[in-house]
Amino acid sequence: MSPAVDNESADHVDADVASFAASARARVLRLAARKPLHVGSALSVIDLLAVLYTTVLRRRPDDPWWSGRDRLVLSKGHGAYGLYAVLAELGVLDDCLDGLPGHPSDGIPGVEAATGALGHGLSIGCGMALGLRRAGRDQRVFVVTGDGELDEGSNWEAAQFAAHHQLDNLVAVVDRNGLQQEGRTEQVLGLEPLADKWRAFGWAVSVVNGHDPAAVRTAVTGLIDRRGPGVLIADTVKGKGVSFMEGQPSWHMGQLTEEQLDAALAELFAGQEASLS
Amino acid sequence: MSGTTMRAACAPLIEESVRRCADVMTLGADGHALFAPVLRTRPDRFVEVGIAEANLVGIAAGLARTGWRPVVGAMAPFLVRRAYEQLRVDVSIPRLPVVLLGVGGGLSYGALGPTHHTVDDVALMSALPSMDIYCPADAADAAAVLRHCLPPAAPTYVRLTARQDPQVFSADTVGDPREVRLLRDGRDVLVLATGRCAAEALAAADECADRGVDVAVGVVTCLRPFPDAQVAALAQRWPLIVTAAEALRFGGLGARVAAAVADHPVRLVQLAVDHRHPPVAAHEELLGFYGLDRTAIAAAVATLLVEG
Structure with a gap:
């Protein structure tokens, strides 16, 4: 059940993931200079999606609908452009992402479910995981949620269900950037102790730095190998990679000026060069 | 059954x-x-x-x-x-x-x-x-x-429904549920009913017959896709139509019949549930409260004939 990454090549893989994620971030930033979008959310989730798509998910590069693929549902649909950028990096989507909707919709290659109405993805993921298991297939299902999204009670119905039915092939990944539209999650509606809540619902829990590809990959692999459903609480930074956006609720949704885009790209590529040197 | x-x-x-x-x-x-x-x-x-x-x-x-x-x-x-x-x-x-x-x-x-x-x-x-x-x-x-x-x-x-209903169909008459099934012919008025109201419509037709009024009853089970053409054809024969449905008007039987017969000179009375708070009562009593039982349907038929 573990992804096919051996120890010798792990460092190389993680460097590739970081480079992949930087390119995906650049796509999001260029788009955000052309139209307003949920740029902060896209930047916080990109590292997680990059790790999952490039090192964990079993997929075929030339066929996004391959019947044997693992499934990834982006439940935090407002992170759509993070997903689109990753899918474009993979060649699943064309380079021109401008016409795509602000939340993942049916009919877009690589989009497993329409999301954006929050609190739907984990239930859909439960159905997928159960459906695959009852069909005798060994595919895994990954559901990426927001943290503010966990305010929605349907998530906890699904959490209860997954544990009751011991869905070994289901992993949830919480993009724990600590911010939602109107401020810090703990001020809007406190989630902590979040890990204990998942444990109390019967899930295996890992908590890692969501911007550390090696840590994310290792934790997800460990959760897959555990019995029952697993959740990765990934500590992330909203707007990650662009200093004037990081941790700023005002960049939940926004549009960059040309000057801001130039500054953001310069910072992004400087950081990328530094990590490679 | x-x-x-x-x-x-x-x-x-x-x-x-x-x-x-x-x-x-x-x-x-x-x-x-x-x-x-x-x-x-x-x-x-x-x-x-x-x-x-x-x-x-x-x-x-x-x-x-x-x-x-x-x-x-x-x-x-x-x-x-x-x-x-x-x-x-x-x-x-x-x-x-x-x-x-x-x-x-x-x-x-x-x-x-x-x-x-x-x-x-x-x-x-x-x-x-x-x-x-x-x-x-x-x-x-x-x-x-x-x-x-x-x-x-x-x-x-x-x-x-939650409980046993009066029998409306036999194995011979149930037919294709996507179509309007005419269970009773009659020259004066056509009652189109859906769900539990179908049994009330048949009982209402009996009551009307006792008073010399000849009522036809059609049962519409499939509301979407709606059998528009069939209903429009029925409207050519019956210019007086009553609909009875145990539901709000929006998107319901009456509204769908009205749309289907829009090009026909039809007088239509729609019986449906409104937003009044109901009394504590059994199903049959509630049908009466909302004006959907046999008595209410018979009264609607009588009104149509008088005003027709």
């Missing part, structure tokens, strides 16, 4: 569909009446979700996205209202093959009160971009609907 409930009539058909089709999966929310035969013969094809209707519908969508054809059964008020966003986003928009069986639609939970009344199901389901809607009139009609809808091929809602 007299002397049985809709649930009892449907349960063996669901089990038969599970046996015949390797990709049919059933789901329930702490209610097994529809699935008892499946649980006996193929427990691996039933999913217990518990009292969690939003999750129930989301899980059905996930199952459908991995190749299963889900049959979902739950109490109608909670299936329709609590899970409405999941019905729209997860099932209806992507047009997944999911059949939804809502038990206790309309006023059939009677004295259990307005939390359990589901007079808005037809309106809500009509507002979805894709959702076939059936309101069977009795157990035989419900069985005919299921024979048509299983295995699931499209988003489909079937309103089932």
Whole structure:
């Protein structure tokens, strides 16, 4: 059940993931200079999606609908452009992402479910995981949620269900950037102790730095190998990679000026060069 | 199929569909009446979700996205209202093959009160971009609907009643539930009824006959897709039409008949549920309260003839 990454090549893989994620971030930033979008959310989730798509998910590069693929549902649909950028990096989507909707919709290659109405993805993921298991297939299902999204009670119905039915092939990944539209999650509606809540619902829990590809990959692999459903609480930074956006609720949704885009790209590529040197 | 409930009539058909089709999966929310035969013969094809209707519908969508054809059964008020966003986003928009069986639609939970009344199901389901809607009139009609809808091929809602209903159809007359079935001919007025109101319409026709008024009765079970052409053809013969439906007007039988006969010189009286708070009363009494019982239908016929 573990992804096919051996120890010798792990460092190389993680460097590739970081480079992949930087390119995906650049796509999001260029788009955000052309139209307003949920740029902060896209930047916080990109590292997680990059790790999952490039090192964990079993997929075929030339066929996004391959019947044997693992499934990834982006439940935090407002992170759509993070997903689109990753899918474009993979060649699943064309380079021109401008016409795509602000939340993942049916009919877009690589989009497993329409999301954006929050609190739907984990239930859909439960159905997928159960459906695959009852069909005798060994595919895994990954559901990426927001943290503010966990305010929605349907998530906890699904959490209860997954544990009751011991869905070994289901992993949830919480993009724990600590911010939602109107401020810090703990001020809007406190989630902590979040890990204990998942444990109390019967899930295996890992908590890692969501911007550390090696840590994310290792934790997800460990959760897959555990019995029952697993959740990765990934500590992330909203707007990650662009200093004037990081941790700023005002960049939940926004549009960059040309000057801001130039500054953001310069910072992004400087950081990328530094990590490679 | 007299002397049985809709649930009892449907349960063996669901089990038969599970046996015949390797990709049919059933789901329930702490209610097994529809699935008892499946649980006996193929427990691996039933999913217990518990009292969690939003999750129930989301899980059905996930199952459908991995190749299963889900049959979902739950109490109608909670299936329709609590899970409405999941019905729209997860099932209806992507047009997944999911059949939804809502038990206790309309006023059939009677004295259990307005939390359990589901007079808005037809309106809500009509507002979805894709959702076939059936309101069977009795157990035989419900069985005919299921024979048509299983295995699931499209988003489909079937309103089932909670208790045993008066018999409307025989095996000979039940026919195709997608069509209007004329159960009684008559020259003066046509009553089109759906669901439990079909039995009231037939009784009303008897009452009218006692007074020398000749009433025809047609039963409309499939509200979406609606048999527009057939209804328009009926309107050519009967310029006076009464509709009776145990549901709000929006998207309901009356509104659909009005649209179908818009190009015809028809006088139409629509009997439907309004927003008055109901008394604590049994199903039959509530039909009277909302003006949907035999007495109210007969009165509507009389009014049409006087004003016609």
